[in-house]
Amino acid sequence: MASVLVTGSSGRIGRAVVAELTRRGHRVRGFDRVPGPAGAEFVVGSLTDRAALDHAMQDIDTLIHLAATPDDADFLSEILPNNLLGVYHVLESARLAGVKRLILASSGQVNWWQRESGQIPVRPTEAASPRYWYAASKMFLESIGRGFAEMHGLSVIIARLGWCPRTPAQEQEIAEQNWAQDVYISPRDSGRFFACAVEAPDTVRFAVVFGAGRPTHQLQFDPSTARTLLGFEPEDAWPEGLSS
Ligand SMILES: NC(=O)c1ccc[n+]([C@@H]2O[C@H](COP(=O)([O-])OP(=O)(O)OC[C@H]3O[C@@H](n4cnc5c(N)ncnc54)[C@H](O)[C@@H]3O)[C@@H](O)[C@H]2O)c1
Numbered sequence: 001m002a003s004v005l006v007t008g009s010s011g012r013i014g015r016a017v018v019a020e021l022t023r024r025g026h027r028v029r030g031f032d033r034v035p036g037p038a039g040a041e042f043v044v045g046s047l048t049d050r051a052a053l054d055h056a057m058q059d060i061d062t063l064i065h066l067a068a069t070p071d072d073a074d075f076l077s078e079i080l081p082n083n084l085l086g087v088y089h090v091l092e093s094a095r096l097a098g099v100k101r102l103i104l105a106s107s108g109q110v111n112w113w114q115r116e117s118g119q120i121p122v123r124p125t126e127a128a129s130p131r132y133w134y135a136a137s138k139m140f141l142e143s144i145g146r147g148f149a150e151m152h153g154l155s156v157i158i159a160r161l162g163w164c165p166r167t168p169a170q171e172q173e174i175a176e177q178n179w180a181q182d183v184y185i186s187p188r189d190s191g192r193f194f195a196c197a198v199e200a201p202d203t204v205r206f207a208v209v210f211g212a213g214r215p216t217h218q219l220q221f222d223p224s225t226a227r228t229l230l231g232f233e234p235e236d237a238w239p240e241g242l243s244s
Contacts, residue, residue: 002198003027005056005099007047007090008066010034012166013105013190016244017064020191026198031056032067047086050093057097062198064103065090065141070166072134083137091148101155103197104145108160108183108210108221109135115179115220123222124160124208142208149206157197157204157230162212162221164190165242174238182215186241189213189234196230204229213237 004021008014009030018040021028030042031053045052047067057063067086069078094102108115111122112131119126130136142158149156162183165171174180185193193211207229210221214237226232235241 001026002062002101003029003060004062004064004198005029005031005060006064006066007031008068008105009040009042010036011066011070012187013161013164013194014066016187016191017066017194020188020195021198024195024199026195029056029060047089048081050089053089053093054097057093057099060094060097060099062101062103063090063094063099064105064194064198066105068105068137069134072132075133079133079137083134084140087141087144091144095148095152095154099154101157101198102145102148103157103159103194104141106138106142106158106160106208107135108162108212110138110142110160111221121219121222122210124210124225146206153205155202155204156206157200158206158208159193159197160208160210160221161185161190162210171239171242178217179220181238182217182220183212184236184238185211185213185234186236186244188241188244189236192235193226193230193232196226196232200230213240 010032030036033046036042043056069082109131110128113129145156148154162185164185209226213234
């Protein structure tokens with residue numbers, strides 16, 4: 001069983017990940033600036049508070065890094081502290097604490113323009129085409145993840161996620177667009193996806209994997225690396241599992 005720190009554990013995906021890891025018997029600790037459910041092991045803190053991160057990282061062997069501004073937002077007040085400076089502190093804290101595996105939440109938005117122009121299914125080996133500032137910040141995360149695998153020998157899994165809606169307005173957006181339905185991933189599939197990444201063999205040194213549900217129209221993201229390296233098979237297709 002792994003000892004897992006989940007940053008962003010109070011968020012949409014984080015809550016599902018904590019629930020699935022706990023169900024599978026892993027030891028789970030949450031980290032978020034928003035307090036988590038009563039009873040769960042949890043550290044309240046910000047990604048820019050190194051002391052809080054170092055405290056949370058004690059006795060952890062696997063980090064799932066979800067905490068971030070999860071879409072485009074003001075660069076200076078949101079993306080810069082949460083998605084860039086925060087990544088520096090989280091990864092340095094993890095390295096110095098002796099964490100063995102990093103599972104880093106990236107986004108399908110790093111392949112935005114190739115998918116928009118119909119070059120699908122996008123494969124993880126293709127050059128990325130980030131949509132804008134948010135996706136560019138995820139490329140920073142992916143790049144330093146690769147650096148950590150090479151420089152420090154950590155196992156690093158980059159999770160390029162599809163779309164797990166956070167609001168009724170986002171659910172409506174997905175309902176209106178075929179491509180969005182094809183990249184939809186339910187909360188419970190998100191939980192399973194990250195649990196598979198935690199449980200993947202130690203031989204996975206660096207991998208980029210897409211996390212999406214079962215497409216209903218056209219395959220947008222190549223699911224083969226998630227299948228072969230992590231053993232992940234999505235169970236839900238839009239709109240299954242929306243409230244999971
Ligand atoms: N939901 C999706 O469709 C989707 C798609 C692709 C990638 N992602 C990525 O997955 C991750 C989780 O997304 P989500 O949809 O659950 O988002 P969310 O907004 O529901 O959760 C993010 C959590 O991170 C926390 N957080 C943000 N900044 C923080 C900081 N500075 N310090 C401490 N905690 C902080 C928030 O309080 C929140 O609980 C993000 O990295 C996001 O970029 C999500």
